[in-house]
Amino acid sequence: MSSWISWTNMLSWWQWTILAAVPPAIVLLYFLKLKRQPRVVPSTYLWRRTVEDLHVNSIWQRLRRNLLLFLQLLLVGLAMLALLGPSWLDNRLIEDRLIFLIDNSASMSAVDADPTRLEKAKEQAGEIIRRMHGDDVAMVIAFNDAAQVVQQFTNDRRELLRRLETIRPSTRTTSLAEALRVAGGLANPARSADNSNPNDRQIADAMPAALYIFSDGQFASVQGFSLGNLEPNYRPIGDARTNNTAIAAFETRRSDRLDDRLQAFARVEHYSTEPRVVDASLYLNDASEPIDVKRLQLPAIDDEGRPGVVGVEFTLREFTEGVLRVQIDGGDALALDDRAWAVVNRPRRGKVLVVTPGNPWLELGFQTPDAALIAEVEVVGPAAAASDAYLKKMSEGAYDLVVYDRTPPSVNDDPLDSLHKMPQANTLMFGAAPPVGWGFQELATDPAVIDSDRVHPLTQGLELGGLRFFEANPLQTPQGAASLIDADVGSLLAIGPREGFEDAVAGFAFAIERDGSVLVNTNWPTKVSFPLFIHNVLGYLGGGRQALESLSVQPGRPIVLRSDSSAETLQVRDPAGDATEVRRSSSGGYIYSGAEQLGVYELLEGGEVRQRFAVNLFSSPESNIRVQAEPVIDIGYTKVVGDRREEQTKVQGWKWLVVAALAVLLFEWYVYNRRVYL
C-alpha cells in the first residue's frame, strides 16, 4: 500500500461544525445519564460490601467500564473519518483478464538484471499474479521466435506461479508477432459461425484483457496486427547502459583448390559507448589451449547507433576436417554470443548426372580434375537416362544435380507413375525446359548479352563480356524465378524453385543441328567464365558446396542434412550428448529441427560420425542487448510505451470506514440488548 493517504472533504465548514459537536454531546449526555437511576433494594448491606474495593464512584472508572459510550464515540469517529474521504494509491489490479507474454529469447539470458533478465521478468509477472483477485483469470505465454502457451486461462494463482517457473531461457531470436497472434486468438476468439443461421451456435464474445509484455524489446515492430480488446502493457526488462560484445559471424572456407589450407573468418560486433580491446582465440576440436589468438580493437557505437565491427581472419594449414571454436574475452552481460563454432566436414562430393546426346564442351567442363574434387559426375545418353534404372535413381534422390543437354526430362501426367517425374534433384537444362511453368519464346538470332547477376552463386564472378550465341530462345519463367543472364531479347539463363529444389534453365544450347550437321552455337566454352560457371554449378546446384563451406544454423531453425548414406534413419547427437533419430525425407535429405543448444551437432550412422554442423546465435538484434532509454514497441498502429513503474490505482477508503461503523453499530446493539459487558 502506498505510504501516503489523501483526503477529500465532503462537507462544508458549518456541516463539520455541527458534526464536531456530536462527540462532546454524546459524552455530555452520558454524564447526565450518569445521574444514576435510583433503585430501591431491600438492603444495600451486601452491595456496599461488594463495591467497597472497586471505587466505583471514580469518574474514570465509570467511563472505563462504560462500553456503550465508547462504542458510540467510535461510531461517530468512524463516520467522521469516512466523511473526510480518505483514499490512497495502491498497486492493485483493476483488470480481471490478464495475459502474460514472457520473452525467453537469447537476449533475456543477459545478467544485467538479478539474476537474469528472464528471471526478473518472471519475478515481475509473479508479483502481478499474486495481486490477482479471486475471480480474475490469467494466461501465460512464453515467446522467442515461436510462441508457447505455458498456461491457459485459469484463476488458480498457485498453478499460474508454478507454470511460470517452468519457463526456461532459450537460445532463439525474438519475434513478438506470433506471440501476439496466439494471445489474440485465445483472448478474442473469432466468430466462425454463420450469423444468418439462427441454429448455428456462436462462439463466445471477445472480452477485454490486459496484455503484459515482459521483454527487453530486441525485436522488430509487429506489422499488420490489431490489438482489438487487448490492452497492452509493456514492461521493459534490462538496462539501457548494458554493453555487449558478440561474435556475429564465423565461417570457414577452403581455398578454391581444396588444398589443405583453411581460412576462418569471424566478425565481432561491439555494442557499447566505449571502445574495447578483446582477444579472439581460436580452438581446434576440444583443445583447452588456443591455436591462435588475435587482439582486436573494437570501436564504440557510432552516432547512428551502429555497433563497432571488426573482422578477424585465421589461416589453418594441413587441416582437413574438425571443429573450430572462436572465443572472445567474456565479462559482458550476455555470454551466449561470446563463442561460435564452425565445423569442417570431410569434403563430400556432389553427385551429378549429365544427360547429353554428346557435348564435348559440357563433358569436358564437368570432368576436369577440379570438378572431380567436388563432384562425382556421370555422363549418360538420353536413352539411358530414360531407362527405369536411371529414372528410379533420379526419383530416389540419388543425384544432387541432373544436367539435361538438349534432352528434356522424361515426365508424364500420370499421377500413379512415380518414375516419369521431375528428378528429386536440382536440374540444369540447356536447350530444354521443365514441363511445368517454363517455356521458350520465339527463337532469336545473335542475342546480345547485356547483363548478368553477379551476386547469385551460379553467376558470381563471371565476366560475360564477348559471350555470343548464334541463336537462343528467351525464356518464359515461372513465378519466383530469377534471371541470371539477360540479353536484349530476354532472359537467357534463369533459375527457379521447385519443391525444395531449383531448376536452372538456359535458353540456348552449346550446339545446334542444322541440315544434319552439328554446329557450335556459342563461344562460351572458349571463355574463362565457362569453367568458372561449371564450378559454380557444381558448388551451388551439385551439392559440392558442403565440401567448401561449413554448415551453421541459428537455434530453432531446421536444417537439411545430406549424406551419402541411403539409410532410412540416422541419428543426430546434440552438444549435450543426447541423440535424436531423423528420417530420410522424400527429397533425400535428413531434416533435423531440434537445434536448440549452441554448439556442434553430429550426424551419426551406425555410431559413426558422418557429418557435423554448428548452431550459433549470430543475431545482431539479440546481441544488441542495450534496452532503449525510452522503450517503445510498435504493435500495428499502436505505440506501446514501456513503463517500469507499477500501476497504481486510487483506493477509496471511506467504504471500509462505513463498513467498520456499521459493524460497531451492530456490536453496540448486541451489547445493549444482551447486556453483555466487558
Next chain:
Amino acid sequence: MSTTQEPLLSPQLMAQLERLELVTRKVFRGRLKGERRSKRKGQSVEFADFRNYVAGDDLRQIDWNLYARLDKLFLKLFLEEEDLHFYALIDDSRSMDFGEPTKLTYAKQLAAALGFVGLIRTDRVKIDRLSSTLRDRGRPWRGRSSAWRMLKQIEEIEPTDEVSLAEGVKNFCLRNPSQGVVVLITDLFDKEGYEHALRYLLSRQMDVYVIQVLSEEELRPQLVGDLKLIDSEDDDVAEVTISAPMLKRYEATLAAFVEGAKSYCARRGMAHLLADASTPVEHLVLNYLRSRGLVR
C-alpha cells in the same frame, strides 16, 4: 405493600401438615400436660428414677420388687409429659417487603404452617414480630380450635419501619421467658449484624432455628446499568455500575455472608436454613424442614 390475597395455608397443605409434628432437639419444661417429655418428674408411664421412701409419699409408687430384693422402700419416679412452647419470630422490617411473593408473605406462610403443626399437636404456639415492643405481649395459641385466630393474627402483620434485629430479638426474649423452640424467620440483613440477636436467643437456651429468607432479586439480581441503590430501611445510598464482574462479585459476597451465618449458627448449636422465597412453602416445610429435623 404486601397484602395477602390468598389464604396463608391452603386446605391441601393443612391436610398435609396435620400429619406432622414439631421436633425439638432439647427437652424443655412445659407448663401443661402435652405430648412432650419434660424434665419435671411426674405421674406418667415413662420411668425416670428411684428415691428413698419418706413418710407421706404415695404408697402406690413404691417399687415392691426392689423392696423384696433390698428390703428397703424406694419410690419409682416417672417423667411428667408436658406441652412444647413454639415461637415463630417474624422479621417484619421493610427489607422483608421485597420479592414476588414478598419475603414477609413467605415468612408469614412459613410461620403459619409451623404454628398450625404445633396447634394440631396441642403445643403452645406463639407468633411474634420483631417490631413488637415489650408491652406487646401477645397471646399464645393452643389447640386446633385456635388455628383460625392464629392465622388471622399472622395475616395482619405488615412491614414496619425502624425494626432492629437485635432489639427485636431482645424484646422477644424479655417478653417470653419460657424456653422452647424459636424459629426466627428473617433475611439477616441488619447493618448492625445478626450476632447480637442470636446471642440473645442462645442465652435463653432456646432450640433456635434461623430461617434466612431471601428473594429472587437478592439471590440472582437482574440489575443493569448505572444505578443508585437506595436501602428500603434506612435510605442509605450505594452507587453502582452493574457489570458482569460486579454481579459475580455480589454473588460471591452473598455466598460468603450466608456461609458466615451458617457457620456462626452451627458453632453455637443453632440450625440455619436458607430459604428461597420463590420456593413453595409446602416444599420447604414438607421436605426441607423435615430433612433438617424441625418437623417429622
